Amino acid sequence: MTQIAPSILSADFMNLQRDVQNLEAAGADLLHIDIMDGMFVPNMSFGAQVVSGIRPLTQLGLDVHLMVEQPERYIEQFITAGSDLIMIHAEATEHLYRGLQMIKDAGVKAGVVINPGTPVSYIESVLPLVDQVLVMTVNPGFGGQKFIPAMLTKVAELAAYREAHADADFTIEVDGGVNDQTIAACAKAGADVFVAGSYTFAGDLATRIETLKKAANEAR
Ligand SMILES: O=C(CO)[C@@H](O)[C@H](O)COP(=O)(O)O
Numbered sequence: 676m677t678q679i680a681p682s683i684l685s686a687d688f689m690n691l692q693r694d695v696q697n698l699e700a701a702g703a704d705l706l707h708i709d710i711m712d713g714m715f716v717p718n719m720s721f722g723a724q725v726v727s728g729i730r731p732l733t734q735l736g737l738d739v740h741l742m743v744e745q746p747e748r749y750i751e752q753f754i755t756a757g758s759d760l761i762m763i764h765a766e767a768t769e770h771l772y773r774g775l776q777m778i779k780d781a782g783v784k785a786g787v788v789i790n791p792g793t794p795v796s797y798i799e800s801v802l803p804l805v806d807q808v809l810v811m812t813v814n815p816g817f818g819g820q821k822f823i824p825a826m827l828t829k830v831a832e833l834a835a836y837r838e839a840h841a842d843a844d845f846t847i848e849v850d851g852g853v854n855d856q857t858i859a860a861c862a863k864a865g866a867d868v869f870v871a872g873s874y875t876f877a878g879d880l881a882t883r884i885e886t887l888k889k890a891a892n893e894a895r
């Protein structure tokens with residue numbers, strides 16, 4: 676099933692409540708929330724307080740993308756803040772399995788993320804544990820970058836893995852440079868959840884979300 680997850684990184688932070696509520700009214704399926712620590716990625720965004728602030732404003736699931744060194748240090752904060760799904764980067768911790776278990780043990784969905792330079796084989800041993808795999812289709816750290824088409828082979832590889840393994844029960848998400856031109860190829864390769872920040876906010880929200888959904892559904 677297609678799910679569109681606008682990234683609030685492209686929202687107007689001085690009007691975040693308005694933008695979150697407008698996204699829900701416009702038909703967003705999830706809210707993608709990018710947390711950047713200035714270490715794992717060369718940019719900073721915001722912390723768990725903002726997630727706590729958003730939580731009571733919307734019924735949408737909060738899809739939290741931690742771009743943070745040693746994310747296990749912050750998992751509890753993001754659970755308490757009301758995240759529905761917490762994703763940690765495979766490259767950011769020596770204890771990937773433990774970090775994912777911490778999230779799952781709290782009854783929250785857990786996701787693993789891979790950077791453009793990381794192969795699917797690197798995360799194979801955690802695939803039976805996760806609820807979502809996020810394939811970065813740009814280098815993490817900034818919105819508004821150009822989609823890297825070579826990442827689609829990883830999406831297809833994950834879709835084939837899921838098909839072949841009865842114990843695999845994860846959605847495949849793509850993040851970075853997703854727009855009306857790139858979403859069809861992602862859907863064709865097997866992606867289910869599509870993060871779109873700059874594209875969604877560059878026009879009428881409802882029209883843009885609808886355009887993305889239609890393109891993804893037609894490509895399947
Ligand atoms: O995680 C990230 C960037 O690191 C993303 O979620 C971006 O915020 C998506 O932005 P667009 O590429 O859609 O503008």
Ligand SMILES: [Co+2]
Nearest residue numbers: 709740850870
């Ligand atoms: Co993201």
